[in-house]
Amino acid sequence: MPHLPAAGGGRVTRPRVVVVGAGFGGLCVARHLAGKPVDVTVVDRNNFHQFLPLLYQVATCGLNAADVAYPVRGIVRDHANVRFRHGTVTAVDWERRVVAVEDGELAFDHLVVAAGATADFFGIDGAAEHSLPLYTLQDAVALRNHVLGRFEAADADPALVEDGALTFVVAGGGATGVEVAGALVELFDVVLRRDFPDLEVERARVVLVEMGDDLLPPFTGPSRTVARSTLEDRGVEVRTGQAVVAVEPTRVRLRSGEAIAAHTLVWGAGVRAGTLADVLAASGVPVGRGGRIAVEPSLRIPGHPEAFAIGDIAATADGRGGFLPGVAQVAMQGGKHVAGEILGAIEGRPPRSFRYHDKGSMATIGRRAAVAEVPLPFRRTLRLRGTLGWLAWLGLHLLYLIGFRNRLSVLLNWAWNYATWDRGPRLIFGSRPRR
């Protein structure tokens, strides 16, 4: 059997921390344990970190896949006590304190479960088979290939337009749905109209379906109104108070009874905890809504004081009876807290409760259009919109993109798109299209 890790040059007396997942949460744990007296192993099924907030840009030809992915080894290699292991964690043996990966085991003294989420189709008929989620880089590339493939098919046989080849339904009016819908109409208007001169691209439709009464639930009323009217001005058909009830290859059925002829349903309606949470639930770990691990206030997994769960795989109480949203900030702040808890446990310090500091929310709608809200003291909120909101969004995302080179490449792509009204990365490549 393969070896157990002896990271840190054989000093096996140092506590071993295994971090499952190299997303925002997992990497934050590793970063805050760098240079500390522990040996850290980050394990992920991909050898790269995915910058999830920009996946919709890959899906709509704004960025290349490589622009939003960064090799984990390139991130951790400057830290002598942090190692990477490429693999999928399939089980946790709490007795022996090892996690199983496909081809071996990793022993731990402290465990951090930060394995993320997966699309939740809520059992809707046909949704898992016929819709395109947007939670992984593979999802984003598959969606890009599918969108471009539908335009190619309609160009070869214009009768397909009537059948829904150029109708794109987006389920879910949260940030993902709003961003995808806005980016799609922009892609059609700005790029594909010129790429497909023989096609009536103005017949392409984007329909955004949201169950609630309003888009962007985490935002306040004024921002929601701006988002909706901006989307509608740009040609998105917004259907609130409406829901998808069944999905077929070329039809999307709504609760109202309407059947939309559409070859594409983008699934932005919700996520549930990743499969590792199901595995842990089977071993007795309590889980809540969407299969998320119901962590203690210190982010520990109940019954396992040496183990933590953070980010999208955890149900983290917000202290007001609800749960924190599945955003990067929650995962990152959780990661920092857990790193402190692990060092505290080693020093014999008692657990501390996690406190989340809301730094605000942003959603972009397209070229020079975004909404942003930043909490201010005295329960006031700073609201940005239009060009100012868009510039704030741009700067913040560049700031957080890991790695100087990726930032440069992203900036180059965006500057090019902005200046030329063009998109470079419109390749049908790297993931088999659905049809």
Add this chain to the structure above:
Amino acid sequence: MPHLPAAGGGRVTRPRVVVVGAGFGGLCVARHLAGKPVDVTVVDRNNFHQFLPLLYQVATCGLNAADVAYPVRGIVRDHANVRFRHGTVTAVDWERRVVAVEDGELAFDHLVVAAGATADFFGIDGAAEHSLPLYTLQDAVALRNHVLGRFEAADADPALVEDGALTFVVAGGGATGVEVAGALVELFDVVLRRDFPDLEVERARVVLVEMGDDLLPPFTGPSRTVARSTLEDRGVEVRTGQAVVAVEPTRVRLRSGEAIAAHTLVWGAGVRAGTLADVLAASGVPVGRGGRIAVEPSLRIPGHPEAFAIGDIAATADGRGGFLPGVAQVAMQGGKHVAGEILGAIEGRPPRSFRYHDKGSMATIGRRAAVAEVPLPFRRTLRLRGTLGWLAWLGLHLLYLIGFRNRLSVLLNWAWNYATWDRGPRLIFGSRPRR
């Protein structure tokens, strides 16, 4: 059934030219027919042009996949009389003058077959199943994923090094083999040594196997000697006068009887004409070595004066009893000639013979090391090597890369690699690994 193309706004009286393949040859035909009194349709199975001379850079993490691919619609959309059709040509009906694609037909008055080549395994036992060719972008991404995957596997289980996980055999001492071998040792030395601190990366081997007595057959003696000694100085084991006779998942067997423990065989030993040539051969078109279409001196397909074949799918006589090599220059000059022939035929001009102008050869071995030869008047040859050869190679490839944006991105990647001794695009993504 889907429509026949009526490109150019329904002026169906204009001669229709169908160009099969958007490689160097096909795009050159389109470019030289742009603005002329013909309607051109370029058809390709990919919606992008692949810059084949740089695939080895994608395979060795020097460039992103998107850096060497450019959407065909972005290239042709400025020309009102040039259209693109996404699809694979499966047959040619000479009687009705139509080519069949998966979901329809394209009618032609003039046909240009520029569909390229595919790896030729010469019937060697196990080669098709267990070796990794390098002729398409998909091949390059698959090779990159495989190489990185072998390092990850060896890191998880060091016993695999003995089994050949880090031994990379390259078959073929032409430009592809030399460039891959040089780029692999550089990737190991410069990047993976730092990425895998627990692994004895110095045990990684690259073995270059060439059947002939020397590397780089198109070059003169002095350049060949430089190439070989540079590769050997950098750690490549060069085996000339040797051949691969059988391939197994973890073993490469040579003619000498030696079995090299290697999980990887890169296939750079030869190509044959693409499958469309086989289809045409079945319809009576004469083919030569490697299934290549045996074209007339005017590059016409014998028996079909309205049809031409250019580039790697054609066997083009060099006028000295041999055939022109499968390089971009031959395809591009062939494309320009064929565009002239088509316009000449429309004007009633008799066929002219194609004459190839050799502009020289280049092969790069790695950081600041390349060989280049440029023919001069009076049968003299300008030879460049080392840094000068490398700079010439760099400039020429940038010059020929289609699209300003790709050039910028490539330059950025190269500048980054050169300045930091690092490689960004080392993702395991986009093509299922072989193991």
